[in-house]
Amino acid sequence: xxxxxxxxxxxxxxxxxxxxxxxxxxxxxxxxxxxxxxxxxxxxxxxxxxxxxxxxxxxxxxxxxxxxxxxxxxxxxxxxxxxxxxxxxxxxxxxxxxxxxxxxxxxxxxxxxxxxxxxxxxxxxxxxxxxxxxxxxxxxxxxxxxxxxxxxxxxxxxxxxxxxxxxxxxxxxxxxxxxxxxxxxxxxxxxxxxxxxxxxxxxxxxxxxxxxxxxxxxx
Numbered sequence: 177x178x179x180x181x182x183x184x185x186x187x188x189x190x191x192x193x194x195x196x197x198x199x200x201x202x203x204x205x206x207x208x209x210x211x212x213x214x215x216x217x218x219x220x221x222x223x224x225x226x227x228x229x230x231x232x233x234x235x236x237x238x239x240x241x242x243x244x245x246x247x248x249x250x251x252x253x254x255x256x257x258x259x260x261x262x263x264x265x266x267x268x269x270x271x272x273x274x275x276x277x278x279x280x281x282x283x284x285x286x287x288x289x290x291x292x293x294x295x296x297x298x299x300x301x302x303x304x305x306x307x308x309x310x311x312x313x314x315x316x317x318x319x320x321x322x323x324x325x326x327x328x329x330x331x332x333x334x335x336x337x338x339x340x341x342x343x344x345x346x347x348x349x350x351x352x353x354x355x356x357x358x359x360x361x362x363x364x365x366x367x368x369x370x371x372x373x374x375x376x377x378x379x380x381x382x383x384x385x386x387x388x389x390x391x392x393x394x395x
Contacts, residue, residue, distance in 0.1 A: 246275045246300060249338055250381035253364060253389070254282050260377050260391050261334045261360045263287040270294065270332040272324040272339065272347070277304025277317075279336050284308075284317035289334070293319035294327050329354035337363040344368045351394075361392040368392060 249257075257279070263269060265288035271279040274293025281304075283291035295301040301321035308317045320327065325346070329335060332355060337344060348368055351361060361368065367390055375391040 246273075246297065247338070248276060249278065249364065250383070250385070250387075251278065251282070252382050253379055253387050254279050255286065256377065256379045256387075257336055257362045257364060257389055258283055258287050258334075260375060260389050261336075261362045263289050263334055265289060267333045268292070268331050269334045269336065270327075270329055271336045272327070273337070274304060274319055275300055277307055277319055280304070280317050280319060281308060281311065281313065283334075284313045285311065289316070291317045292332075293317075294322060294324045295319055296321070296323055325350065330356075333359050335359070335361045337361065337366075337368075339363075339366060341366045341369060345370070355394045357394055359394045361394070363390045363392070364388070 258269070261267075263283055267283075267287075267289040269280070269283040269287075269289050269291040271277075271283075271291065271293045274280055274295045275297075277293050277295075277300075280291040280293040283289045293301075293304060295304065298321055301319050304319045308314060308319065329350065335351065335355065337347070339347070344363060344366055345368070348370060351368075355361070361371075364387055367373070371392050373390040374393045377389040377391070379387050379389060381387060
């Protein structure tokens with residue numbers, strides 16, 4: 177019941193007498209504890225939901241050189257991004273902020289491309305490199321533990337990004353400098369300011385969560 181409806185109950189209706197206890201319960205002074213309780217439960221619910229989605233954020237947010245917390249891309253969206261870019265065996269895919277390496281691994285394993293991940297977090301870079309070795313993909317995939325802003329992107333024919341808009345904007349001059357004509361850049365959720373996408377694709381993860389994928393082609 178809303179506050180306005182409760183307050184309306186304080187006004188006597190002709191032929192109907194409001195009991196004193198009802199008037200007392202509907203007063204703003206007595207509604208304040210209810211509002212505080214509702215706000216507290218809402219905050220705890222949102223906090224619990226965030227912890228359930230990203231239990232490792234506490235680690236990644238403590239890393240001073242990270243531009244954003246590591247949030248894994250759902251596998252279906254990974255494959256959709258690579259399909260939108262029409263990745264094939266002749267491509268060299270660079271994933272900037274490669275996290276657990278799933279885009280790098282998928283590009284090499286399923287699409288036959290050569291793939292390079294760039295990850296500033298030493299723990300994630302080491303774990304993804306180990307996974308690449310376990311899958312026997314060392315000949316087609318690797319992860320560089322370094323700063324994406326200091327990475328030479330000239331070999332890339334495809335660049336994948338899942339970074340904030342402000343980070344994409346910082347990367348834009350590097351992409352414009354290094355990428356050859358016809359190179360594709362695929363971003364998810366966040367656009368590259370100043371660029372116009374060639375294609376915008378709406379997709380859903382395995383859990384039914386909607387995602388937006390942007391494809392850019394260098395002139």
